[in-house]
Amino acid sequence: MSVYLYRWGKLAFRRKWIVLPVWLVLFVLIGGLGSQLSKPMTNDFSMPALPSERANEILDKHFPGASEAFKFDAVTGTYVIAAPEGQKLTDPANRAALDAFIAKLGQLDIVDHAKPLTNPVETADKMGCLTNPDPSQCSGAPLNVLNKTEPASVAFMSVPFTIPTFTDITDEQREAAYDVAADARNAGLTVEMSGSIAQTNEGPTGKAEMIGMGVALIVMIIAFGAIVAAFIPIVTAIVGLGAAMSLIMLGTSITDVPSFTTFLASMIGIALSIDYALFIVSRYKHELAVQDSPEEAAGIALGTAGSAVVFAGLTVIIALAGLGIIGVRFMTFMGLGGALAAALAVLAAITLMPALLGAFGRFLFTPKLPLVAQHDPEDDTQVTNGMRLGRLIGKAPWAALILSVAVLGALAAPAAGLNLGLPGEDSQPKTTTIRKAYELRTEGFGEGSNGVLNIAADLSGVPADKRDEAVEALRSKLASYPNMDYVTAPQWSEDKQGALLDGVPKFGPNNQDTKDLVSDARDAEAEFEAAYGMAYGVTGSTAIAADIDHVLLSKIAPYLAIVAGAAFVLLILVFRSILVPLTAALGFLLSMAATFGATVLIFQEGALGLIDDPRPLISFLPIMLIGLVFGLAMDYQVFLVTRMREEYVHGKSAKDAMVSGYHHGARVVTSAAIIMISVFASFLLESDAIAKQMGFALAVGVLLDAFLVRMVLIPALLTIMGKWSWWMPKWLDRIVPEIDVEGSKLVELQKKTVDITKEPVRVS
Known part of the structure; x- marks a missing residue:
């Protein structure tokens, strides 16, 4: 090549x-x-073969089209309305403002008018739920006003829209959906909007x-x-x-x-x-x-x-x-x-x-900057900082190795508490209406109200006289879990062969206790199948997110094994060595564990106060981080160690080759790493939570891998292993193709060129 x-x-x-x-x-x-x-x-963040898919099938079987709202590209919208402090939505002026707001919603052309919108406060009042606020009995619309602290001071209502998918929403439609509540806000009500109708589909700002x-x-x-x-x-x-x-x-x-x-x-x-x-x-x-x-x-x-x-x-x-x-x-x-x-x-x-x-x-190299260009690593006669550090590592390789491993190990410790979650409404900037709606709903109804579990039951195999008993037994079982706040009364399908219950957890959708609750709820299905012949499933945005977290977490090990294995073979071709690729991969595992630990410490545990709102790491961050940082780590391995191999191939000892390669490669690898760190760290300026977490994790990953692993740990190991660093079994050496990354064939080519030019010309 x-x-x-x-x-x-x-x-x-x-x-x-x-x-x-x-x-x-x-x-x-x-x-x-x-x-x-x-x-x-x-x-669209959906993925196939999730447990929630089966629940969606049961749901659609008895409540046709009900699962459409759980698709990632679905257009959803929920308005959270609060009365002024010290007042209630049942107060005459506030009720009138709420009625006027709902009437305006009904006139909005992007709202689906197939089912008339109703005032949840009025519905709750008619059913007597405001005087007897038991959320387990008052399900449906009344539930939306039965907040725990001051009933009827906060309400929320879901509104169906006619827009086909999330990507079809225009800025004008989004603004219209928000501005429709302007009069209600002027009347003193607080009206915030959540759901995909309020989200913007923005990429990086540049x-x-x-x-x-x-x-x-x-x-x-x-x-x-x-x-x-x-x-x-x-x-x-x-x-x-x-x-x-x-x-x-x-x-x-x-x-x-x-x-x-x-x-x-x-x-x-x-x-x-x-x-x-x-x-x-x-x-x-x-x-x-x-x-x-x-x-x-x-x-x-x-x-x-x-x-x-x-x-x-x-x-x-x-x-x-x-x-x-x-x-x-x-x-x-x-x-x-x-x-x-x-x-x-x-x-x-x-x-x-x-x-x-x-x-x-x-x-190209003019004008030169005298102070900067004073010590040039390309001049073998000059002693650069790279050469000094290379010599220092060569003199005390065991100390360098132990120190780097100790630092990486200490940083890796918090990774044991890793928790994952998809970006939700709580990950939005605090100034957005989505985040305000989330916090308003949390304050009034508890954090779990933002992560309702939808339990769809299929009763087609249950005798008609046993269906009420079966559903009530299921409801009691679900309500008995310590992390469940309450379970609503069932909604029956027209043929009474299907039932839908809403389980409200005590904690938010990204809380690990809520994810465990999803798993516990599913584990009981065999019990009800045996007792009643009833099948059921748990779905909803919270259950789907928990499924995705589980799938992605389970894929980390096989993904790492496949990618590392492929790269290991590739590095054998590059370095014609067994130990160099092996230490490169092991060093990456250390830097990756330390990166996870640092990211958990800052973003999940809120250490150092750098993040105002700690939350679980984005579900796909670990796999993306592994993929990106592994590739970059091998970049620095190739950049630095190929020059060391080149010096070794050209006759230097293993230690001298390491020092010489370090002398030539330290500045370029340092420069490349600083550039990478700067590019990634600058994404912390983005408002998006995913961009912030990925930018930080990638910046830390490059920092640790480049400066601790590639520039300290690996050179120390090369010195300790000596000539064995470049050992490869003879049988493997015979079958591995010669890639010649170090350019030894170029030296031969130049020699031939010189010999040809020096050969005297014969005249016959």
Whole structure:
């Protein structure tokens, strides 16, 4: 591979005014098609074969269409109405304002008028539930006003809408749904709105990318000691990321693409594009000092650093594309989007980069910044900080190993309390109407009212005279669980062969006690099947979220095994070693455990006060984190250790090769890691809870893996293992193809070229 990339590097450098226009035309063409043919993205987080699916089937069998409200793209809306402090909704003025609000809702064209809207306060009053507020008896509309502290001071009502799916909601419709309560608010009522009708389908704002670009530029100016060279990786990042985003948008014209596909692609695309370009430019800078011409330097840089970039990119692509094995559609698309961004980052680095090097020519490393460029790692005669640290690790490898493992182990401890949950209404910013509605409902009815469990019972196999008894027994059983607040009276189907009960937990939808309650409720089904012949299931948004959490948590180990196994084989090809890939994988496990621990500590436990509102980690964060950080970890492994192997192959001892490789690679790996950390950490500025958690976790993951594992633990192990680091069984050595990432074939090629030029010409 190194020879092919070497030849292409020289060709692209020489034919730059052909390569650059071709890239420009392709970039504009893809961008134009993406903008013209793109369609809105979906927000579907559903997955097949969940236990709640069976409950939905029972529900739809007896209450046709009832499960539609539980689909992730369903348009739902709930209004939470509160009387002024010290008053009740039954007060004449407040009741009149509520009646007027409901009448206006009935006139809204996006509201489904098939079933007339009713005033829940009026219904409760007629049924006598306000004077006898027993929620287990007063089910249905009256339940919505029986808040525990001051009955009839808060009410909520669900409103059906005619909008087909979440992605069909327009800003005008969303505003109309909120503004319809303006008169009620002016009359003194508090009216907030929750449900998908109030949600916005926003992607990244772009602030994070701009901040990441800015930090990357500063880091590269320091890394290169020159201003012009720092802009080259920015150019390749813009082109690579822009092409990836355009292709993703183009894909929306063919199939439904989840909205967070672009978020992940932008996060990974910008960071990888800059990192890969940084690695190649750094090697090019070194080769300029030792090669006869800039063209030759570009060829050697692409043949060596470019080979490492290809394999580093392959590890990222394997890790991200491997998300498809989870069997969850939205995660598959997120992984494919990230893999596409990584692939285009590699493509831009190995095809566009050499042409840009040729275009800038002698101006690339000018003007130099004297203070920054004073100690250049590409000069073997200078003692750099990288060389000093490499020598220090080489002198005390056991101390470095023990210290790094101790730090990682201490950080990993909180991971034992990991709790997962899907982003809910409580994860919305506190200024949004959704969050205000959630808190208002919690204050009035308890946190569990936001996570009602829907129990659908199929009584078709139960004798008619036993159905009331069977349902009442089920209700009593469910109500007996300590984490259940109460269970409502049953709603019967028209043929009385189906019943629907609502179980209100004591805790919120993302609380582990509520998830355990879902599991407990399902475990009792066999008992009722045997006693009555009754089947039932638990569904609703809370039960579905608990199912998704369970599935994703169960997939972490097999996903990690498959991805790590594939990458292990790939690293054997790169390093021609058994122990180096093995220690690379084990080091990743340590950094991953520490990352989970740090994220749990900050976001779940609220340590250091950095988060105002601690909550469980997003359900798909662990798997996404593993996929992304594993790929990046192997990037740094390849970047740093390939140079160490190169020095070892060229005759140095294992320890000296480690120090020399550290000397050459420390600055570029440090720069790449800082850029990654900056890009990821900047996503903490996004308002979305998913973006915040993922940004923090990825930033910490890169920080720990790059600076503790790759730059301390791995060099220490290489020193301790000595020449055995590069050992591989002879039988395996014979069957493993020669990849030549270190560029030894380029050395032979250069020698042949020199011999040919020195050979005297014979004249016959």
